[in-house]
Amino acid sequence: MTLQHLTNRIQENFSTGFIKAVEWRGDLAVLITRDKLHDVAQFLHDDPAMDFDYIVHVSSVDWPDDEDRFEVVYEFYSIKKRHRIRLKTRVPESDCVVDSLTDLWKGADFMEREVYDMMGIRFRNHPDLRRILMPDDYTEGYPLRKDFPLRGKGWRDTFEFLDETVR
Amino acid sequence: MAFEDQRTTVYKVDPAHPESDTLPTLRTEELLLNMGPQHPSTHGVLKVILELEGERLVKSTPVMGFLHRGVEKLAEEGTYHQFIPHTDRLDYVCAMYNNFAYCRAVEKLMNITVPERAEYLRTIVAEVQRIIGHQFWLGTQALDIGAMTVFFYCFRDREILLDWFDELCGARLTTSWYRIGGIERDFTPSLLEKLKKFLDYFPPKIDEYVIFLEKNRIWLARTKGVAVISAEDAVNFGLSGPTLRGSGVDYDLRKYEPYAAYPKCEFSVPIGKNGDTYDRYWIRVMELYESVKIIRQCLEQMREGPIMADVPSVTLPPKERVFTNLESMIQQFKLFSQGFDAPPGEIYCGTEAHKGELGFYIVSTGGGKPYRLKIRAPSFIHMGAFDHMSRGYMIADAVTIFGTYDIVMGECDR
Numbered sequence: 001m002t003l004q005h006l007t008n009r010i011q012e013n014f015s016t017g018f019i020k021a022v023e024w025r026g027d028l029a030v031l032i033t034r035d036k037l038h039d040v041a042q043f044l045h046d047d048p049a050m051d052f053d054y055i056v057h058v059s060s061v062d063w064p065d066d067e068d069r070f071e072v073v074y075e076f077y078s079i080k081k082r083h084r085i086r087l088k089t090r091v092p093e094s095d096c097v098v099d100s101l102t103d104l105w106k107g108a109d110f111m112e113r114e115v116y117d118m119m120g121i122r123f124r125n126h127p128d129l130r131r132i133l134m135p136d137d138y139t140e141g142y143p144l145r146k147d148f149p150l151r152g153k154g155w156r157d158t159f160e161f162l163d164e165t166v167r
Numbered sequence: 168m169a170f171e172d173q174r175t176t177v178y179k180v181d182p183a184h185p186e187s188d189t190l191p192t193l194r195t196e197e198l199l200l201n202m203g204p205q206h207p208s209t210h211g212v213l214k215v216i217l218e219l220e221g222e223r224l225v226k227s228t229p230v231m232g233f234l235h236r237g238v239e240k241l242a243e244e245g246t247y248h249q250f251i252p253h254t255d256r257l258d259y260v261c262a263m264y265n266n267f268a269y270c271r272a273v274e275k276l277m278n279i280t281v282p283e284r285a286e287y288l289r290t291i292v293a294e295v296q297r298i299i300g301h302q303f304w305l306g307t308q309a310l311d312i313g314a315m316t317v318f319f320y321c322f323r324d325r326e327i328l329l330d331w332f333d334e335l336c337g338a339r340l341t342t343s344w345y346r347i348g349g350i351e352r353d354f355t356p357s358l359l360e361k362l363k364k365f366l367d368y369f370p371p372k373i374d375e376y377v378i379f380l381e382k383n384r385i386w387l388a389r390t391k392g393v394a395v396i397s398a399e400d401a402v403n404f405g406l407s408g409p410t411l412r413g414s415g416v417d418y419d420l421r422k423y424e425p426y427a428a429y430p431k432c433e434f435s436v437p438i439g440k441n442g443d444t445y446d447r448y449w450i451r452v453m454e455l456y457e458s459v460k461i462i463r464q465c466l467e468q469m470r471e472g473p474i475m476a477d478v479p480s481v482t483l484p485p486k487e488r489v490f491t492n493l494e495s496m497i498q499q500f501k502l503f504s505q506g507f508d509a510p511p512g513e514i515y516c517g518t519e520a521h522k523g524e525l526g527f528y529i530v531s532t533g534g535g536k537p538y539r540l541k542i543r544a545p546s547f548i549h550m551g552a553f554d555h556m557s558r559g560y561m562i563a564d565a566v567t568i569f570g571t572y573d574i575v576m577g578e579c580d581r
Contacts (some may be wrong), residue, residue, distance in 0.1 A: 024512045025276070053402050054402050055405045056405065056517065056524070057515070057543040059528050059539075079416065085561070106404050106551075107404040107551055110550065113549070114547070117240070132231060132232060133580055134232060142482070143240055150244050
């Protein structure tokens with residue numbers, strides 16, 4: 001199935017949720033509305049012509065100047081059909097919640113936790129949404145947001161160091 | 168379940184037991200055990216909270232991030248060229264493959280075709296790195312499980328290749344030999360000769376490793392039927408590499424989305440049957456033979472030619488020209504201080520590293536720095552299946568299951 005066919009099939013089935021599809025460098029990226037994310041993902045997973053059985057990664061991009069600030073990116077692959085798709089959706093900062101896809105791909109569990117940890121996007125119906133890479137008691141916010149400085153917000157300067165030079 | 172202790176007293180544990188009413192009651196409770204973060208078999212700093220019922224694992228919760236260095240954040244602050252040394256530190260056991268995966272992703276973003284000779288050299292070095300990775304895995308996994316001898320034999324041969332890397336690029340582990348659009352330098356005749364010598368030397372040594380393990384009863388008992396995952400679950404969890412192929416799924420990006428010189432080489436992808444640790448071990452051993460085969464074919468087919476794509480706006484000039492030619496020096500200076508202007512867009516490019524699919528997702532908004540760079544690290548995704556794969560096994564098997572992923576925490580925590 002070519003990328004054009006994939007786009008058409010999604011567009012046919014989800015006329016309301018479909019926003020746009022971009023094909024660039026051989027990658028197909030489909031942007032959909034947030035409320036349709038789980039439905040489209042279910043369709044991609046279950047439909048025999050689509051058959052996206054493999055989850056590649058879950059990622060997120062921060063666009064601070066946009067109205068819908070965050071972009072959640074899912075990438076799927078079909079081992080049987082050998083095609084690839086990138087599913088994207090946008091969420092505003094005031095309400096950054098999307099439906100979790102852990103019920104379809106169990107591998108999404110850790111990947112979504114990482115997105116939550118790094119970008120602060122919450123996933124509805126996620127079984128165990130906690131920080132995964134940062135410490136549990138980390139309070140400085142979400143490190144991969146664009147307004148987070150590279151050197152952190154001062155937490156690490158509060159660590160106590162043993163001064164080895166003084167004996 | 169009726170529980171019988173040594174004094175043959177039967178305690179009441181399960182109310183459904185036929186004699187449940189007459190049995191005395193035994194108090195049972197689950198035991199929580201922290202494994203790590205400083206356990207030698209966790210291959211770095213990883214903590215797993217094990218919930219135990221007797222000696223059986225009921226649930227395990229990995230706690231990660233002890234080695235989190237914010238590599239993805241750092242990527243946003245530097246140019247594309249400057250990120251190459253950072254990729255070494257992801258999977259520090261197999262730095263070459265990280266360089267390779269990253270350079271391929273940037274080449275896809277910039278739409279650069281790499282010259283043929285560079286593709287062959289890249290494939291050769293990547294396969295050498297795969298051999299090193301599998302040797303390292305085999306040695307440490309056997310050591311963790313209780314077969315110590317293999318470790319010394321694996322590391323003896325690994326040293327030869329690390330010294331070869333040393334001669335190739337001046338570093339044994341953090342190599343940074345790949346460049347965007349090509350490679351840093353060509354093989355010298357001495358390197359070629361040493362590699363050919365190694366290819367003759369190595370296959371009998373693989374047999375030697377296998378001899379140590381194939382009749383080792385401890386090894387067999389601790390790998391066969393341990394950490395079994397079905398093909399369906401393995402795909403659903405997003406596992407990749409030998410961990411996925413052990414379950415019988417024929418998924419190898421070298422065949423599925425051929426890159427570099429792989430389409431020109433003949434090699435087979437070993438597939439497991441039972442999805443247990445033993446099958447994954449066997450796949451890795453077979454891949455050692457396949458890697459030798461691929462390197463041999465590449466050495467035969469390789470012809471003289473350029474080793475760097477000729478795209479002056481992106482690729483670096485040859486080093487010897489930088490010191491003698493003003494234009495080349497300006498080009499080098501501009502590329503490292505400002506970077507090249509990447510077109511706005513986003514790409515994902517996956518590469519079959521020896522652990523699994525190592526992918527880079529790059530979002531560019533133009534300019535010299537990536538706007539967002541996401542690393543799909545196989546170790547991290549494999550850890551997501553740890554709980555599922557460990558349930559019902561003995562506490563000692565937890566060590567086997569870490570090992571079966573070939574986990575490296577530098578890559579897992581990034």
